[in-house]
Amino acid sequence: MSLRLAIDGLSVALPKSADRPLALDSVSLTLSSNEILCLVGESGSGKSTAGRAVMRLLPPSVRIAAGKILLDGQNLPDLPEAEMRTVRGARIGMIFQEPMTALNPLRTIGDQVGEVFRVHTTLTRAEIAERVQTLLTEVLIPDPVAAAKAYPHELSGGQRQRAMIAMALALEPAVLIADEPTTALDVTTQAQILKLIRDLQRRHGTAVLFITHDFGVVAEIADRVAVMQAGRIVEQGPAEEVLNRPQHPYTRSLIAAVPPLAPADRPRPDGAVQLTVQDLVKTYGRKGFFGTGRVTHAVRGVSLELRRGATLGIVGESGSGKSTLARCLARLIPADGGSLRLDGLDLRTLSGREWRRESRRMQMVFQDPFGSLNPRRRVGDLVAQGLTVRGLSRSAALEKARELFGLVGLDPQAITRFPHEFSGGQRQRIGLARALALEPEILIADEPVSALDVSVQAQVLDLLESLRQRLHLSVLFITHDLRVAAQVADDLIVMKSGEVVETGPAAQILADPQHPYTQALVAAVPGRHWMPPAVATPPEYAPL
């Protein structure tokens, strides 16, 4: 273990219009060969800025104000741009979050991986092609010969990320910066990529700076951990130490907010069956003119039952059809077959007018806190509009909106503001208030916390649970995150490629999965062997 990268008192200044003067405030870190240092923090903590500052890839309006970045004793901020280019790629490699946008869609994978050699070495074309093959084999891309000839859109997300890793490691850099490399991937793919990074790092003795927001990933991969909050490092130390005996209050509150994988202990609801879905089918695409069109079976023959007062978790990876299922249930898109009964009433056969009357009973909370609120309307109107179209006067509807704002923990006076004036967590509360305005019986929650930071996620989940109890709601909770599912769901449905592969009580499925796919899902949960320690102090939340 020798010291590779030393960041010493690094401060990075933001433009005047930003919400704080410094993105990084006297950050000091060291990174030695053959270790993985995880830089953890919530959004806006400056963790990505740190990675970009090392690469000198900061946007033009953001500049390094003070401090040193020493790579093998050489201060990077002092280097002229031309010399910096020989550092990037050759001595420091980088992997990004989104492998689709980091690759050029018009050039083949082999061409893009080979470019590193063309820029930095004098190898011949044949030698480069051979090196590319070796690299693609090393990152375990299936069929490396075909992959080299493929364009980025022809590979899966995981394969693209493997290609990115091949590119980053091409010249065997001493330091690798990985900026949330698995955040955009499904859990099973994430587990494979984490293992790959770990293996390659061991084999080459690379020093890895791994930037993430996910403590599960930290538990999976880190040797050492540094926790960032608002541009400062508040705690750093060996992974085992920080994860199990966190010292700083902020680290403690973050770890306390990580949902444990074990199901919450609570009585199983025994209400009557309220919603029955049988053999629901949804197919996208249509037959082409000669019957050759591409058809996607998004939902194929899904059946489920939701009991009054229960929470049914629907889990699955991207493309499993879980969101399509939710939209079919809410009649946002028409199902192609099967039946959908709410207290015996067949919802699929209702006319548009009848459905608009019944739609009150089933409301939805959406995933994207930014996309689910119309940016041009006041939030009070957004919450009240379902009531006004049903004939309530505007003033009475706004009064109700104020009440609902109080209910979801927002200032009732805030109803005259616009969505952009709220944070992500607050927007999800507004979305919840809107769904509750019509006094629904069933709440469909489509990944309601997956876009939120872990501490905000815990607050929204708590709120959802307390509202469920107070208002006697039945909840369909869609998520890709088994930890979240374990927290909220009484029963689970596991979906894969539009089909239900396993169903049963949450505790049973998580402890003893039967279907191979469910087993793979549970095994892939990052940090599943790590139980977040019970922290004596209650988590401190940022004031709303």
Added chain:
Amino acid sequence: MAALKRYFRSPAAVLGLTLLVAVVALALSADLLFPRNPLGLAGRPLQWPLDNPRFWLGTDTAGRDIAAQIFHGARMSLLIGVVATSIAIVLGILVGAVSGYYGGVVDEVLMRVTDAFQTLPNFLLLLLLIAVFGSRIETVVIAIGVVSWPAPARLTRAEFLSLRNREFVEAGRLSGLGDLRLIFGEILPNALPPVIVYASVVMATSILLESALAFLNLSDPNVPSWGNLVGQGRSVLRTEWYVCAVPGLAILLTVLAVSLVGQGLNDALNPRLDEQ
């Protein structure tokens, strides 16, 4: 407010607005400064500018005061621009919104009609309409609007396609909003900025289209428009060039003003371009 601030930070946008205000000022002061009929005989024909203190922009081939025609013509040009643009934008938004929102067969039919309009060069189509319906100024303005709607329609449709499946629209649908409220209350306000910006392009081309018609002596000869004046001057272009040049310059500056304002609006309404 932030958009307004961004607008005034661009010198080109401020110049455009200044020019546009100047043209509006011409139009408003026309009756005060030139109370007589601008198409009436005023003096000896073809006097050069500044030769006669009464006609500081000279007179045209028929002995009419060019300055009076410029001032009154500003009204005509603005009127043509505003009315024809409104027709084109309203038609375009209606077609684009319905097409993008409903999709399917409705979209297919409306877009093929749009294609039919777009494949014909719009000046040819304009000539055709004028030939059939005559060249009264009302007909000319409506015809210009009718040939200009396809582009705004496509733009609106594209915006609707990307917005109609956003979660906030789905949320509105779940709240029980009908199609009309979803189209006009939820989606349209979000789709409008690029269409408003495009309106400036339509306005500039409308003014040019009318001038081009007038140049061919196909516009309404009974109104004082800049295009008519250019058409008048065509016969004496090599000797008394100022008859064409003065109204030509006015058209150039007005179109420039409208374009600059449109560009400024585009930058002001797209805050993402603001970062650098």
